[in-house]
Amino acid sequence: MSEAEIKSLEAQFDAKIANDQKIEPKDWMPEKYRKTHIRQISQHAHSEIVGMLPEGNWITRAPSLRRKAALLAKVQDEAGHGLYLYSACETLGITREELYDQLHSGAAKYSSIFNYPTLTWADMGAIGWLVDGAAIINQVPLCSTSYGPYARAMVRVCKEESFHQRQGYEIMLSLCNGTDEQKEMAQDALNRWWWPSLMMLGPEDKDSVHTEQSMKWKLKRKTNDELRQQFIDQTVPQADILGLTIPDPDLKWNDEKGTYDFGAINWDEFWQVVKGHGPLNKKRLDDRRNAWNEGKWVRDAAMAYAEKQAQRKTEAATAV
Amino acid sequence: MMKPIKELNPQFLESKENKEHLISYLLGVADNYLILAQRLGELCGHGPNLEPDIAITNISLDLLGQVRSFYQYVAQLKGDKSTEDDIAFLRKEREYRSVLLVQQPNTDFGYVIVRQFFFDVYNKMFLNALQQSADETLRALAFKGIKEASYHERFSGDWLKRLGDGTVESKQRVQQAVNDLWVFTDELFHSSKADDAMITAGVAPDMLQLREYYYEKVENLLTEATLEIPEVPYFQKGGKEGLHSEYMGYILSEMQYMQRAYPNSRW
Ligand SMILES: [Fe+2]
Ligand SMILES: [Fe+2]
Ligand SMILES: [Fe+2]
Numbered sequence: 090m091s092e093a094e095i096k097s098l099e100a101q102f103d104a105k106i107a108n109d110q111k112i113e114p115k116d117w118m119p120e121k122y123r124k125t126h127i128r129q130i131s132q133h134a135h136s137e138i139v140g141m142l143p144e145g146n147w148i149t150r151a152p153s154l155r156r157k158a159a160l161l162a163k164v165q166d167e168a169g170h171g172l173y174l175y176s177a178c179e180t181l182g183i184t185r186e187e188l189y190d191q192l193h194s195g196a197a198k199y200s201s202i203f204n205y206p207t208l209t210w211a212d213m214g215a216i217g218w219l220v221d222g223a224a225i226i227n228q229v230p231l232c233s234t235s236y237g238p239y240a241r242a243m244v245r246v247c248k249e250e251s252f253h254q255r256q257g258y259e260i261m262l263s264l265c266n267g268t269d270e271q272k273e274m275a276q277d278a279l280n281r282w283w284w285p286s287l288m289m290l291g292p293e294d295k296d297s298v299h300t301e302q303s304m305k306w307k308l309k310r311k312t313n314d315e316l317r318q319q320f321i322d323q324t325v326p327q328a329d330i331l332g333l334t335i336p337d338p339d340l341k342w343n344d345e346k347g348t349y350d351f352g353a354i355n356w357d358e359f360w361q362v363v364k365g366h367g368p369l370n371k372k373r374l375d376d377r378r379n380a381w382n383e384g385k386w387v388r389d390a391a392m393a394y395a396e397k398q399a400q401r402k403t404e405a406a407t408a409v
Numbered sequence: 410m411m412k413p414i415k416e417l418n419p420q421f422l423e424s425k426e427n428k429e430h431l432i433s434y435l436l437g438v439a440d441n442y443l444i445l446a447q448r449l450g451e452l453c454g455h456g457p458n459l460e461p462d463i464a465i466t467n468i469s470l471d472l473l474g475q476v477r478s479f480y481q482y483v484a485q486l487k488g489d490k491s492t493e494d495d496i497a498f499l500r501k502e503r504e505y506r507s508v509l510l511v512q513q514p515n516t517d518f519g520y521v522i523v524r525q526f527f528f529d530v531y532n533k534m535f536l537n538a539l540q541q542s543a544d545e546t547l548r549a550l551a552f553k554g555i556k557e558a559s560y561h562e563r564f565s566g567d568w569l570k571r572l573g574d575g576t577v578e579s580k581q582r583v584q585q586a587v588n589d590l591w592v593f594t595d596e597l598f599h600s601s602k603a604d605d606a607m608i609t610a611g612v613a614p615d616m617l618q619l620r621e622y623y624y625e626k627v628e629n630l631l632t633e634a635t636l637e638i639p640e641v642p643y644f645q646k647g648g649k650e651g652l653h654s655e656y657m658g659y660i661l662s663e664m665q666y667m668q669r670a671y672p673n674s675r676w
Contacts (some may be wrong), residue, residue, distance in 0.1 A: 141454035148450040152498075152668060153494045154493055154497050155477070171459055210676075263676055266675075380454070380455040381457075383517070384457020384518065387572070392575075
């Protein structure tokens with residue numbers, strides 16, 4: 090292709106996005122667009138399936154049958170999200186196996202929040218309320234992102250994430266209406282999950298690398314700092330209803346701005362975890378790798394069986 | 410819904426003994442679902458691939474749904490303040506009536522599938538027959554469960570064929586699971602005194618009559634999966650009478666942890 094041809098394709102492509110038209114897998118797209126989308130969508134998919142682990146940790150210990158069933162269903166939803174997102178990513182010309190390899194080798198990232206441990210039942214409440222809550226804030230804008238398969242996957246995902254958030258909040262509510270011990274458990278969970286949840290919305294705008302390009306492609310609609318502010322403003326009144334204290338002595342309502350002011354985030358901790366040195370980075374990846382490696386003989390068997398079946402079919406057909 | 414084989418005498422449950430037998434019978438059914446759901450719950454997020462992971466979680470959820478309905482019925486029969494959760498979480502080990510099969514560990518995916526298949530074939534036959542129970546609530550529960558149970562049996566049966574007729578390694582692994590778990594199948598057909606009373610009353614199907622059919626079905630599928638049918642001189646039993654495997658205490662201590670550590674709390 091000549092340079093002029095590429096220029097014109099690029100112009101058409103940019104115009105399409107500017108007009109809110111979707112880019113579909115068969116459409117021409119700049120290589121950078123493809124790469125960026127593979128990175129972001131797979132990162133998101135990995136987050137869904139690594140995210141199954143901290144909550145999966147409490148399935149066998151859930152305190153009631155109703156909670157056990159709800160938690161199982163939630164973790165299963167996350168597997169479903171992983172599945173849609175891997176499928177969306179595969180439309181960009183990469184296989185699920187390749188994506189897993191990237192995860193297992195540590196080359197691909199996933200949301201850092203899942204590298205924190207779930208220590209009590211209240212963490213199931215706090216994760217639903219805060220982590221799914223922050224995820225929604227990140228993800229709702231993606232329902233109208235430019236890449237069609239991603240946008241459509243996100244519509245489904247977001248619906249379920251809102252349900253998860255309500256379910257998490259409801260766990261917190263039960264605890265806060267419960268015994269003193271239960272209330273303490275809820276407060277302790279909030280104390281541990283609050284700051285990592287704020288970090289989940291990404292580094293501060295001044296340290297964020299991809300923002301401008303992402304805005305143009307509608308991978309982002311608001312900056313990290315805007316999203317974080319939105320999350321805080323939405324969550325503080327919810328904590329008030331629970332009767333819990335946000336673990337930030339500097340948090341206070343700013344009448345002039347009409348938002349909450351909040352204290353400094355420990356970005357050293359954020360980078361420590363992102364770079365692989367959080368409390369459970371190693372365990373989470375080991376668990377994923379083990380599941381994959383231990384499942385190899387099963388996947389091989391399924392493949393061999395399918396091949397034999399196909400062969401039997403052709404043999405039967407030619408025998409006639 | 411199907412018609413009962415027998416009408417239940419309206420005074421039947423006014424007898425304290427009948428009621429106790431029915432409760433004991435119901436626990437014998439539902440405890441299997443509970444312990445198996447618990448075992449499957451351990452696997453969530455650790456499957457060999459996303460699809461079977463999701464499917465196994467689904468089975469666990471279906472079983473939990475059945476557990477809740479059965480325990481709610483038990484709670485209603487007891488007529489005291491007990492709830493489904495008291496029944497699920499606050500009994501002593503000896504009071505659980507689950508068979509040894511469902512307690513067996515998730516040694517590998519082969520064991521998971523074989524355990525499931527051995528149970529599913531039984532469960533589908535059981536729910537099928539239970540649809541003609543003289544007890545209306547049980548007829549409804551059976552009707553509700555049968556579709557799920559058929560799906561479970563298809564899932565585990567299909568995987569058994571894949572593993573048996575897959576690779577050399579998968580065949581060897583799944584044959585090992587079949588050999589190890591075979592000894593626990595016969596207990597599914599044991600009936601206690603309470604069970605016998607319920608069979609006589611037409612509340613419970615007589616599963617012993619279906620034993621031969623069960624082994625025929627299982628053996629046919631094993632053969633189709635190119636696997637060998639084990640021959641054992643003795644079968645294992647005990648769970649139904651409250652004499653469990655060494656695994657059971659660990660299953661319960663994990664499952665009951667919250668209820669024991671924080672008694673009298675609402676979640
Ligand atoms: Fe999700
Ligand atoms: Fe998500
Ligand atoms: Fe979620």
